[in-house]
Amino acid sequence: MSEQDASGKRRWTMIVDLDKCSGCGACVVACHAENNVPIAAEDQVVADRSQHWMRIERYWEGEYPDVKARFVPVLCQHCGEAPCEPVCPVYATYHDERGGLNAMIYARCVGTRYCANNCPYRVRFFNYFDPVFAEPLNNQLNPDVTVRSAGVMEKCTFCVQRIRRAEHTAKVEGRTLADGEVLPACVQACPTGALMFGDRYDAASAVAKLLEHNGRAVRLLETLGTDPSIYYLKGGTSHVD
Amino acid sequence: MKISRRDFIKVSIAGAASTVLVGCQPNQRYVELEPYVVPPEEAVAGQATWYATTCGMTPAGNGIIVRVMNGRAVKIEGNPEHPLNRGKLDALGQAGLQLLYHPDRLHGPVVQETPGRREFKPLHWNEAVNILAENVKRAGAGLAIWAGLTTSGHLVDLFKRFAKATDAPAPVFYDLYAALHSYDALASACGGALPTYDIRRADLVFAFGDFLGSGPNPVYYGVQFGAFRGQALGKRGYLAQFEPRMSITGAVADRWVPVKPGHEALAAGAMARIIAEEGFGGAERAARAGELAPEVDVAAVAEACDLEAEALVKLARAFAEAANPVAIPGGAPAGADNGVEATKAVQILNAIAGVGPLAPGVIPPGITPTTPSTFAEAQALIEKMQNGEVQTLLVYGANPVYELPEAAGFRQALNKVETVVSFSPIIDETAAWAHMVLPERTYLEGWGYRVVTANTGRTIISSRQPVVVPFYQDEATGPAYSTGDVLLTIARGIPDAIAALPWTDEVAYLKQMVGALPAGAYGGSDPDTRWARYLQHGGWWPAEDAEPAASIMELAPVKVKAAASQGEANEYPLYLHVYTPVMLGDGRGASLPWLQGSPDPMTTMTWRSWVEINPQTAHNMGIKDGDILKVTSPYGSIEAPAYVYPAIRPDTVAIPAGQGHLDSGRYAKNRGANVIDLLGATTDATGENLAWSNVRVKVERTGETINLPIFEDKKGAQEHLHF
Numbered sequence: 001m002s003e004q005d006a007s008g009k010r011r012w013t014m015i016v017d018l019d020k021c022s023g024c025g026a027c028v029v030a031c032h033a034e035n036n037v038p039i040a041a042e043d044q045v046v047a048d049r050s051q052h053w054m055r056i057e058r059y060w061e062g063e064y065p066d067v068k069a070r071f072v073p074v075l076c077q078h079c080g081e082a083p084c085e086p087v088c089p090v091y092a093t094y095h096d097e098r099g100g101l102n103a104m105i106y107a108r109c110v111g112t113r114y115c116a117n118n119c120p121y122r123v124r125f126f127n128y129f130d131p132v133f134a135e136p137l138n139n140q141l142n143p144d145v146t147v148r149s150a151g152v153m154e155k156c157t158f159c160v161q162r163i164r165r166a167e168h169t170a171k172v173e174g175r176t177l178a179d180g181e182v183l184p185a186c187v188q189a190c191p192t193g194a195l196m197f198g199d200r201y202d203a204a205s206a207v208a209k210l211l212e213h214n215g216r217a218v219r220l221l222e223t224l225g226t227d228p229s230i231y232y233l234k235g236g237t238s239h240v241d
Numbered sequence: 242m243k244i245s246r247r248d249f250i251k252v253s254i255a256g257a258a259s260t261v262l263v264g265c266q267p268n269q270r271y272v273e274l275e276p277y278v279v280p281p282e283e284a285v286a287g288q289a290t291w292y293a294t295t296c297g298m299t300p301a302g303n304g305i306i307v308r309v310m311n312g313r314a315v316k317i318e319g320n321p322e323h324p325l326n327r328g329k330l331d332a333l334g335q336a337g338l339q340l341l342y343h344p345d346r347l348h349g350p351v352v353q354e355t356p357g358r359r360e361f362k363p364l365h366w367n368e369a370v371n372i373l374a375e376n377v378k379r380a381g382a383g384l385a386i387w388a389g390l391t392t393s394g395h396l397v398d399l400f401k402r403f404a405k406a407t408d409a410p411a412p413v414f415y416d417l418y419a420a421l422h423s424y425d426a427l428a429s430a431c432g433g434a435l436p437t438y439d440i441r442r443a444d445l446v447f448a449f450g451d452f453l454g455s456g457p458n459p460v461y462y463g464v465q466f467g468a469f470r471g472q473a474l475g476k477r478g479y480l481a482q483f484e485p486r487m488s489i490t491g492a493v494a495d496r497w498v499p500v501k502p503g504h505e506a507l508a509a510g511a512m513a514r515i516i517a518e519e520g521f522g523g524a525e526r527a528a529r530a531g532e533l534a535p536e537v538d539v540a541a542v543a544e545a546c547d548l549e550a551e552a553l554v555k556l557a558r559a560f561a562e563a564a565n566p567v568a569i570p571g572g573a574p575a576g577a578d579n580g581v582e583a584t585k586a587v588q589i590l591n592a593i594a595g596v597g598p599l600a601p602g603v604i605p606p607g608i609t610p611t612t613p614s615t616f617a618e619a620q621a622l623i624e625k626m627q628n629g630e631v632q633t634l635l636v637y638g639a640n641p642v643y644e645l646p647e648a649a650g651f652r653q654a655l656n657k658v659e660t661v662v663s664f665s666p667i668i669d670e671t672a673a674w675a676h677m678v679l680p681e682r683t684y685l686e687g688w689g690y691r692v693v694t695a696n697t698g699r700t701i702i703s704s705r706q707p708v709v710v711p712f713y714q715d716e717a718t719g720p721a722y723s724t725g726d727v728l729l730t731i732a733r734g735i736p737d738a739i740a741a742l743p744w745t746d747e748v749a750y751l752k753q754m755v756g757a758l759p760a761g762a763y764g765g766s767d768p769d770t771r772w773a774r775y776l777q778h779g780g781w782w783p784a785e786d787a788e789p790a791a792s793i794m795e796l797a798p799v800k801v802k803a804a805a806s807q808g809e810a811n812e813y814p815l816y817l818h819v820y821t822p823v824m825l826g827d828g829r830g831a832s833l834p835w836l837q838g839s840p841d842p843m844t845t846m847t848w849r850s851w852v853e854i855n856p857q858t859a860h861n862m863g864i865k866d867g868d869i870l871k872v873t874s875p876y877g878s879i880e881a882p883a884y885v886y887p888a889i890r891p892d893t894v895a896i897p898a899g900q901g902h903l904d905s906g907r908y909a910k911n912r913g914a915n916v917i918d919l920l921g922a923t924t925d926a927t928g929e930n931l932a933w934s935n936v937r938v939k940v941e942r943t944g945e946t947i948n949l950p951i952f953e954d955k956k957g958a959q960e961h962l963h964f
Contacts, residue, residue: 003910017471023454023492034316040847052840064855189330191329191466
């Protein structure tokens with residue numbers, strides 16, 4: 001896992017420790033705030049048109065009284081072999097070779113929705129209407145992030161604006177980007193520290209170290225060969241039975 | 242002399258204010274919003290400025306930093322230096338931006354002739370303050386103050402000083418957050434302080450209520466929980482959760498124990514007894530258990546709790562044999578008629594293990610914590626109102642019309658009060674029944690501090706400062722007054738009050754109190770430096786000790802009985818489990834679209850109230866998802882759709898609080914049902930605290946069905962994902 005890339009490329013990677021995730025939803029709201037993700041009204045939620053770049057999936061296991069709920073935070077998996085990329089007819093969704101991000105150019109998107117169709121993780125969201133931020137709620141908008149208009153597909157960017165800003169600051173200060181300097185909004189907010197973020201190609205980074213020989217690490221639908229950038233650490237076992 | 246634009250604004254504001262009230266310049270402490278040609282000196286185009294302040298969405302007092310760009314607040318994050326939440330923040334705290342920029346915020350003071358009509362007319366700030374001053378002066382000892390637990394410490398002190406100076410009754414600090422987290426019962430069971438534990442190095446936790454999604458300190462415990470679960474191999478913390486309906490804490494627990502409602506403390510008592518009888522955990526722990534745990538018939542208790550006796554033995558053994566076990570009280574048991582006893586029964590487990598709650602910090606002179614009142618104190622004030630002893634009522638940071646059960650009589654008592662004044666920034670249910678509303682600035686535009694309610698072994702004073710200029714400064718209503726400045730201004734017209742409140746404005750008060758603090762973690766040799774560092778770092782606290790001090794509990798054996806139910810079992814066959822949901826909290830989140838529209842983690846529900854019901858119970862009653870149910874208690878009834886919930890006892894239904902607003906802005910209004918309508922105003926056995934968790938209900942189908950606004954796809958619900 002500690003593949004060192006000589007060309008200076010990065011592979012931005014997130015680790016989700018399912019043993020620590022309490023499902024509190026702090027990441028969900030953090031993402032809405034950081035990325036100007038609109039909130040769907042009730043009728044739109046019913047019509048399956050809500051948009052949450054980050055969501056908490058909750059799975060039930062067993063039946064009462066031996067029932068268990070498991071939380072799985074799901075966001076764009078930033079696949080190395082992303083099924084959404086080759087199907088875009090206008091090259092709006094593409095692979096960012098610099099950081100391994102699965103990126104979107106909103107201005108190019110013509111709304112075919114092929115990418116959402118082809119995404120096995122259901123993490124791409126279509127703007128059926130122009131988003132509404134009733135005045136003066138528009139003041140809350142993050143000036144670093146575009147507000148997407150009707151007809152455009154959107155999804156998690158790993159907070160690319162934060163990555164670019166940190167890279168720029170490091171460049172201006174004449175140094176390399178330090179591990180832990182970039183935190184997407186969800187990772188920053190997570191109270192339990194269930195979310196971690198870093199460059200897996202940097203063998204010294206916390207994520208690379210954690211993933212080395214980690215028997216708990218799995219990726220979602222790995223068998224599809226999508227090579228996701230998000231690793232989930234399975235729940236731990238305890239000393240009490 | 243060159244007059245800059247900033248000076249000009251200051252001068253013109255001062256001029257406007259001094260036309261009526263002497264010496265009050267409510268805006269002089271702000272850096273004004275500037276056009277780009279004359280940017281404020283700390284602002285660099287394209288670069289954010291971060292200001293440290295304190296969250297006002299919950300009473301916890303989490304430290305926050307706010308990203309401000311071009312004079313606009315665009316993001317709230319946890320303050321990494323803050324010793325309570327250590328850079329982390331919950332959903333509620335992050336959504337506070339939408340309170341600042343809420344489209345239904347009042348632009349200035351309003352009055353209405355007939356309370357409840359909601360026909361408000363705008364008023365100039367100076368006029369409003371003058372009217373209030375006259376009313377307060379006329380009321381004299383007939384003044385009453387009702388405030389919520391998010392109220393800044395400086396206002397708590399000013400309110401108290403004001404009440405004392407005018408011989409008015411002591412202000413009441415009570416809100417739904419305090420009620421549904423049983424602040425009163427927890428404090429009375431634990432020597433007056435809210436019990437807080439250090440679980441970072443615990444290897445086993447038994448919890449009797451949700452502490453990660455709600456409770457007095459969810460973010461603090463969230464940070465601690467990460468460390469608890471992240472301990473080295475073999476030491477990973479084990480969590481067992483005792484509750485009738487699985488909360489998010491129950492979901493992440495290693496074991497969820499669905500105890501019969503009202504019997505949680507019995508289970509705790511039985512486990513303590515088992516430790517004594519079986520000699521688990523070594524001689525010392527077994528001996529302490531022998532002293533503190535009264536004799537019980539374990540098999541009978543297990544049956545009453547609807548648990549296997551064997552399971553209790555196993556759990557008792559795990560607790561006694563753990564190196565650092567902790568039991569966290571709270572939740573529904575603390576809100577029953579025997580809440581104080583139930584809390585003590587849980588504390589006995591800690592006493593057996595030799596763990597005490599963290600010690601409360603010493604409050605320095607001049608600093609005022611926001612100490613919650615008991616429900617009995619709140620009711621005493623309502624009684625005064627009913628008796629016509631209150632002429633002017635000030636309601637600040639609380640919404641008692643929405644938050645209190647109908648039986649408490651607050652709404653009716655308002656009719657007997659000559660002048661009701663609300664300070665709510667949005668017309669909420671209480672403001673709708675007020676004669677006058679003087680909208681307070683939101684916490685992101687205001688000054689103050691909060692003494693953190695968690696006892697973490699040291700005092701944490703979390704500072705509050707404006708991160709942006711007050712958003713509404715309409716010409717028609719004049720420059721806005723903060724409530725602190727309103728109080729100080731009207732005190733000038735009352736001879737008894739002026740000596741008690743001699744400050745020119747609230748910032749002068751705050752500077753005096755903060756400047757007098759001893760040097761804390763950030764030092765500072767003179768008052769000005771200490772004030773600057775207090776604002777810069779987000780507050781004042783002593784340097785961290787390696788090990789936070791724990792306090793010693795003096796406990797006597799507690800023979801706890803099952804909670805008595807409100808409502809007869811034959812008429813009301815189901816237990817009602819009320820809880821504060823992760824997103825909406827006690828209802829403060831309901832006015833904000835980010836919280837209304839973000840899915841509840843357990844149900845993925847948005848924008849609605851719902852009734853959680855066990856699949857078997859639902860099947861027996863022919864209830865399916867989305868069926869509108871009528872839930873009736875001895876006190877009232879509400880309607881909400883069913884959500885079939887696999888992790889709830891078959892004899893229990895759960896309903897989240899927070900919805901059912903009649904006002905509180907466009908996003909909250911006429912949405913869902915208020916579960917408080919099902920509660921009575923019954924106090925517990927001590928007569929002091931609200932018994933809110935032991936109500937029984939009956940459930941009927943109305944015949945109506947809706948499509949639930951849920952984010953999950955229930956079609957695939959039969960398939961399980963295994964990790």
